[in-house]
Amino acid sequence: MRALSLIVLLCAFAIPVAGCGGDDDDSGGGGGGSGSSSGATNTESSGGGAASGGGQTLKIAADPSGALKFDKSSLTAKAGKVTIVMDNPSDVPHAVEIEGNGVEAEGETVTKGGVSKASAEVKPGEYEFYCPVDGHKQAGMEGTLTVK
Numbered sequence: 001m002r003a004l005s006l007i008v009l010l011c012a013f014a015i016p017v018a019g020c021g022g023d024d025d026d027s028g029g030g031g032g033g034s035g036s037s038s039g040a041t042n043t044e045s046s047g048g049g050a051a052s053g054g055g056q057t058l059k060i061a062a063d064p065s066g067a068l069k070f071d072k073s074s075l076t077a078k079a080g081k082v083t084i085v086m087d088n089p090s091d092v093p094h095a096v097e098i099e100g101n102g103v104e105a106e107g108e109t110v111t112k113g114g115v116s117k118a119s120a121e122v123k124p125g126e127y128e129f130y131c132p133v134d135g136h137k138q139a140g141m142e143g144t145l146t147v148k
């Protein structure tokens with residue numbers, strides 16, 4: 001009995017996040033919806049991250065107080081598919097973009113609670129990641145992605 005009600009309780013908590021039982025909502029996540037994303041190099045198999053293709057996910061976040069910076073200024077990855085996932089906890093619109101060595105991948109611009117993702121196939125070398133919203137990169141919302 002007890003165990004059962006615990007499960008029900010956990011489910012109730014899980015609903016706002018994922019929907020109990022992992023049915024097929026999804027695509028869109030938070031914020032602006034429209035999962036279709038602009039980038040051409042995006043072969044995303046929607047949300048769940050079913051560990052396909054051995055891509056790497058690098059998580060960053062925009063400054064929660066609205067400052068024009070990310071919480072990280074350098075990232076490291078191995079060659080291959082890399083996805084930078086940026087949480088935006090602030091009221092200022094932000095996005096994330098990966099650029100360098102012929103690669104350019106821009107994520108959606110999102111506001112509070114949104115998540116912007118940029119994916120690219122990268123080779124060893126240095127890339128930059130930054131916020132493509134007007135003036136933000138210049139203000140310091142950028143960093144270096146080193147691929148080994």
Ligand SMILES: [Cu+2]
Nearest residue numbers: 094131133136
């Ligand atoms: Cu920004």
